[in-house]
Every structure is written in structure tokens, then in C-alpha cells.
Amino acid sequence: MKKQPDINQSMRTILVDWLVEVCEEYRLQNETLCLAISYIDRFLSFMSVVRAKLQLVGTAAMFIAAKYEEIYPPDVGEFVYITDDTYSKTQVLRMEQLILKVLGFDLSVPTTLVFTSVYCVMNDVPDKVKYMCMSRLDYPKASYLCELSLLDADPYLTYLPSKIAAGALALSRYTLDLPVWSRMLETNVDYRLEDLRDIILDLNKTHQRAESMAQQAIQEKFKANKYMQVSTIPAVELSEETFDKMCKSLAAIASAAAEAESTTAVPAGSSAVEGTAPLSHNDSMREMMSSLLFV
Secondary structure: OOOOOOOOHHHHHHHHHHHHHHHHHOOOOHHHHHHHHHHHHHHHOOOOOOHHHHHHHHHHHHHHHHHHHOOOOOOHHHHHHHOOOOOOHHHHHHHHHHHHHHHOOOOOOOOHHHHHHHHHHHOOOOHHHHHHHHHHHHHHHHHHHHHHHHOOOOOHHHOOHHHHHHHHHHHHHHHOOOOOOOHHHHHHHOOOHHHHHHHHHHHHHHHHOOOOOOOOHHHHHOOOHHHOOHHHOOOOOOOHHHHHHHHHHHHHHHHHHHHHHHOOOOOOOOOOOOOOOOOOHHHHHHHHHHHHHOO
16 A cells, blocks of 8 residues: 555545445355455556546456456456446446556466365364364354455564465464364464464454444454354454463474374384385375365
């Protein structure tokens, strides 16, 4: 936003809130929303836009994302209609061309929603927890926190999407009285809890002020039964001191577990199954990603 003399972060927030309503109106995928906002932020980092054209940028970005992600994307006429005929079809199509040119047609970008989905699938949990909490609450809660982060350019544009997703997953588990992090999560996600300190605290602050925000489209969206009404779950208090204590506690548990494993470790060069080599972490990650992509 530093390159924008005529628009500010508040205007961007209003645009994102409106795009959420557009997605709900046309029943577009959540990934379409995330892609559209990614395209907008990348475009604004290169091009200066006057405030009168900001909605046009958002409309064209949503049009591009819908054609990329949806099976049956809305026609350009529908996007003209949702702007209350503020812009013409020609203007939307010309802005679409400009955005594609500026982005170099690089549309396949990872979003927080992609990482959230992968993290939740990769990290198996006991059936009781899965049926009572994870499948009903934790996935939507993590998605809710990720979508709330879309409203604010500062500080969330400074974080990688993978880090926002990991932080949202950790905070959602903490909010639902589940263990905030574990060794399995650390291995699969490749983030230690200490690495997520800033993003978790920022997400918690955003969650705490969600009810008092002027923009309420995301909060209303996640009040629906299909999202298990996760936006009605109150935010928890999480201070820096409490977080540091959790990190120390988790580190102590991990150290104790590592010592216990070292006493029963398999000798170097051997394998649990004769004639096979153990898979490395990267190999197992690639195998998991392949299974997700080709299911």
C-alpha cells in the first residue's frame, strides 16, 4: 500500500468485505475469494490506483479468480451487475487484461486456505477428537481466522501464507481447549510453536476485535450452520507471557520424548523392514501432497 497515494488500508478492508458478500451471493468457493485478494494485493504492489477504480480492480480480480477456480464461473455481465452498473463490460475486460499483464499470467499461487486444508489432512488425530472437535469445529475455525486475516493488510501481508495457516490452526486448537501444538504438527507443518509467536498473537488480537469491526461480512458468513457457527465462539485471552509459558512447556515435553526415543532408537543404517529404506520427511511430504492432488 506504500505505492498508493490515493487509497489506504481502510479502503482495501471495505473492498475485501464487499468481495466476501459477492462470493456468498454467487456461491463461489472460498479459494476463489483468497485468490482474488491475492491478485489485488500483488497488483497494488506494482500499480498505483485511484480510489474511483479500486472497486473495478476488485471486480476484475474476482472475475479472473472465478474463471480459474470455478467450474461454472459467473459471466462478465454478472460482475457488471454487482457493481450496480458503475462500470461497463468493456472496463471490466480491459482491467482484466491489465491485471493479467501486470501479474505475468502467474495465477497459480498458494493461499492460506490451501495450506490450512493440507495441514488438517496431514495431521491425523484420534477419532474421538476428530468427530467431536476437528471435523466439526477446527477446520472451519482455522478457515475463519484465515479469512479474518484477509481484512488487514498490516501486518498479515508480511507473513507467508503457510505461516498464517499454521498460526490459525494453532490458535483454533487453543480456542477449542485442544493442545495448541504437538511434535507431529511441528514435523508435518515444519514450524515450531516459537516460530508462530507473532502470527498467533496478531490473529488473536484480530479475533478479539472481530465483533466490533465495522465490516461484518466474514463474521456473518461463518455464523451459518455449514460452518458450525464458529464465528460465535468467543475469542480467548492470550498474552505474551502465557504464550511463552506454553512454548517452554512444549519444549520440555519434546525434550523428554527425545530422550525416551534415544534409548530405544533403531541402529543407524538399519530399517524396521528388511530390504527397505526409511522415508525421509521430504519424501513423506511429497507422497502426502501427491495423494491430495490426485484423489
